[in-house]
Amino acid sequence: MVRSDALARLHAMQAGDLPVHGGRTLAYVYDSGLAEVDRIGREAVAAYAGSNGLDPTAFPSLLRMENELVGFAADLLNAPDEAVGTVTSGGTESILLAVQAARDSRPEVVSPSMVLPETAHAAFHKAAHYFGVRTVVVPVGDDFRPDPWAMGRAIDGTTVLVVASAPSYAHGVVDPVSEIAAQAKAKKVRCHVDACIGGWVLPYAERLGRDVGEWDFRVPGVTSISVDTHKYAYTPKGTSVLLHRSPALRRAQYFASARWPGYTMLNATTQSTKSGGPLAGAWAVVTTLGDEGYLALTEQVLGAVDRLVAGVAQVDGVRVVVPPDATLVALACDETLDPFTLTDEMTARGWYVQPQMSFRGRPATVHLSVSAATADVVDDFLEALDQAAKASVAAGPVVVDPGVVTFIESLDPARLTDDDFEGLLATSGLMGDPDAGLALPERMAEVNALLDVAAPSMREALLVAFLDRLARPVRY
Ligand SMILES: Cc1ncc(COP(=O)(O)O)c(C=O)c1O
8 A cells, every 4th residue: 555645754754853944053054045946946856856967968958957057166266267077966075076086196196195274174084084095184273274384394295185175164264275275286286175165155255345365266276176056055955066177187086987798887976876856956046046146145144144243242151263254153162151051052942053072172162154044033043142151151061970081081982892882871871761772862962071071083983883873774
């Protein structure tokens, strides 16, 4: 018997998720606030859900949409006429491919490496892990930007790629791209600018007369740029654009295999069969909004950021870590309140803000990705933040049981067993009813505080063990 209530069941399940509209979810989602544009994007996704991007000759409309989307991005980022690009599934895939292409363009390098600031997105570490590229990590200064000379000094004969962010996710500042790219160019090494989150905002910010520095293809030495449409181009999830300055720089990104009896596999991305839906959705939204639409949305979102930054200065115990260059704001707390309690208190008031763990001696912070839709609710946000800060002060510090700290310190992250993890859950009281399985507590402050005291490698191991527990099949 075929059931007819799948959509009703879907919507019921979805009600428990974070809202993707309304501007109150300040991570993971990007909301233009334009319902009609959203509708067009979603209808386009649905119309192309069954089309296969594997073979552009079989689905020529997908090839056309891809070339038009890449063309739009190339114009936006001032790419030279010979620039080329690929639509990928997201920022991480664009970064993976940039690293893979850089590695494979230098087959003579036995142990390839890349130079990146400590603030570069974790996707570069994933690429390093997948492709056997060593990371040479350069610290950032008090302004959360790396010293370009230190980046230059870190380049050696094994360096296949140098990385800069425009801007960085965690602190929202643009790296000194011109100086970094100059160092890379002088040493004939590729330089990738990760503009995944800022690449659709900064060009319009510049047109609006804001000083955003130099970071796009006008900078000599920048060889590739990633920019995600599924972030600030406000398209449905599932697309990013990876641009290369020339076809020669892209060549190593392609994979072809005729070493089997079936069709010759020929891919520009890690996926082979891929839905045409995300590309169609991105194309539909980008061509609907166009330059004019994005200029207006950027003016709106940057206005919201300005008001938010000014308003945070009036909230006791909370401050902006560093003046943001685009739409991402990091908040820090003074010793009177705990940032993880603050995020819980914001959740309790209907706002999602994202905790960021302490790192390399710098304290934990709270991340905000501000959307155009947030512009209408900035005053409500500030009101909620003020109340949340007061409630956090009243709640007092989150103390991790010293016994739990000792237990964590006794564990080896490289060899964390199921028993260790079980022991930790029991010691920390996270496993309520063992028969009911793992359930997320309502308040996350204790969990976050516990992760925060763990070393990064331990954090990784604990979260992997945690996800492994969550990802278990539901059998009927
Ligand atoms: C600067 C930057 N790079 C890369 C990524 C990874 O993008 P995605 O989550 O689409 O894979 C992000 C995501 O927020 C980002 O902010």
